[in-house]
Structures are given as structure tokens and as C-alpha cells.
Amino acid sequence: TQLLEQSPQFLSIQEGENLTVYCNSSSVFSSLQWYRQEPGEGPVLLVTVVTGGEVKKLKRLTFQFGDARKDSSLHITAAQTGDTGLYLCAGVQETSGSRLTFGEGTQLTVNP
Amino acid sequence: NAGVMQNPRHLVRRRGQEARLRCSPMKGHSHVYWYRQLPEEGLKFMVYLQKENIIDESGMPKERFSAEFPKEGPSILRIQQVVRGDSAAYFCASSRYILRTGSENTEAFFGQGTRLTVV
Numbered sequence: 266t267q268l269l270e271q272s273p274q275f276l277s278i279q280e281g282e283n284l285t286v287y288c289n290s291s292s293v294f295s296s297l298q299w300y301r302q303e304p305g306e307g308p309v310l311l312v313t314v315v316t317g318g319e320v321k322k323l324k325r326l327t328f329q330f331g332d333a334r335k336d337s338s339l340h341i342t343a344a345q346t347g348d349t350g351l352y353l354c355a356g357v358q359e360t361s362g363s364r365l366t367f368g369e370g371t372q373l374t375v376n377p
Numbered sequence: 378n379a380g381v382m383q384n385p386r387h388l389v390r391r392r393g394q395e396a397r398l399r400c401s402p403m404k405g406h407s408h409v410y411w412y413r414q415l416p417e418e419g420l421k422f423m424v425y426l427q428k429e430n431i432i433d434e435s436g437m438p439k440e441r442f443s444a445e446f447p448k449e450g451p452s453i454l455r456i457q458q459v460v461r462g463d464s465a466a467y468f469c470a471s472s473r474y475i476l477r478t479g480s481e482n483t484e485a486f487f488g489q490g491t492r493l494t495v496v
Binding site: 271298300305306307308309313353355357363364365367368369370372 | 381468487492
């Protein structure tokens with residue numbers, strides 16, 4: 266079983282639409298990160314959330330950390346073709362050692 | 378500031394050869410992490426090192442794989458006697474502080490990866 270479950274696994278939408286990607290776990294995380302990865306490249310850090318209930322906005326992207334620090338969501342408003350990529354959530358478990366555990370990712374395709 | 382530097386970007390090895398992957402962390406970062414990624418999958422943790430010490434190698438295969446982070450020079454991930462199943466993208470990340478403290482100052486930054494192909 267995957268420690269961090271991301272949904273949906275694949276998402277294909279039209280430019281201008283809104284979307285939400287989810288990252289869920291039964292474990293508590295001391296912090297959670299969202300990364301975006303393009304083909305042939307390494308993951309690029311988008312945001313870090315550390316406080317339960319925290320909401321962070323990055324232009325058209327809104328990130329939320331669940332109150333219990335077990336889940337997170339990424340909402341994109343008015344998606345653009347440049348948003349296409351693999352979105353990965355990753356977290357540091359409160360009870361385990363100092364490492365990031367990744368979800369399997371959501372492959373987003375924004376069509377013109 | 379240069380980011381995390383990995384080399385080579387692409388590496389082709391024949392079965393049975395050795396593969397050496399290098400990672401230079403960001404300036405001021407003393408924590409290094411290695412991950413492996415298969416096509417259309419997430420990143421799987423392999424090993425966490427802090428200067429000259431292996432802190433957590435719970436994700437490393439028991440045989441043929443080893444990692445080091447010497448006092449001077451880059452971190453090295455070594456794969457001996459490579460097999461086709463070792464073909465993957467290997468990513469290195471670094472952080473300034475231990476990630477556990479749950480602060481925004483404990484972010485990890487990734488290199489562009491080394492794509493290993495075993496033929």
C-alpha cells in the first residue's frame with residue numbers, strides 16, 4: 266500500500282478549466298511538499314505546508330494542508346497549457362526518519 | 378547559487394558493468410538523499426546521507442548498491458554488476474537542515490537526475 270495516495274492518477278482537461286488534485290494518507294506528516302515534474306527533468310518544489318489547516322496561494326495555484334496534517338490538496342484555477350506536468354506530493358512523516366515519502370503523482374494534461 | 382548538480386545526465390551500461398552516479402548538493406547543504414524513479418511512477422527513497430555518514434539506507438537493495446558522501450567531493454551512488462532492471466532515472470536531493478522539524482526551512486531540492494539505461 267502507498268503511504269501517500271494521490272488522486273486522480275491522470276487528468277486531462279481543457280484550457281481555462283479548474284481542477285483539484287488530492288493527496289491522502291492515514292499517517293500524520295510534520296510537513297508536506299508539492300512538486301511539479303516535467304519529462305526528462307527533476308521535480309521542482311512548488312510549496313511547503315507545515316501547519317494543519319494552512320492554505321497557501323501561488324498565483325493560480327492554491328494549496329491546502331488538512332487540519333489533522335494527514336492530507337493535502339492542490340487546486341488550479343483557469344488551467345493553462347503550461348500547467349501540464351506530473352504533480353507529486355511528498356511528506357515527512359512525524360514518526361519516521363528524516364526523508365521525503367512521495368505519492369505516485371497526478372499526470373495533468375491541459376489541452377488548448 | 379547553483380542548484381543540485383548531477384552527472385552524468387545519461388548513462389548507458391552493459392549488463393555486468395558498474396555504474397557511478399554523482400551528486401553535488403547545493404552550497405551549504407549537508408544532507409543528501411537518493412531516489413529512483415521508474416517510468417510514470419513516483420520517486421522511491423533509496424538512501425539518506427549526511428557528510429561521511431549513512432543515516433538511513435532502508436530503501437537500498439541489499440546487494441550491488443552502495444552510496445557514500447565523503448568529506449570532500451560529491452555524493453556517489455554506485456551500482457555494481459548492473460542488470461536490466463536497474464534501468465531508471467536516479468535523482469539526488471539536498472537540504473540544509475534535517476527535514477523532520479516541519480519547518481519551511483527544511484525543504485529538499487532536486488537535481489535533474491541521471492537516466493541509467495542497461496543494455
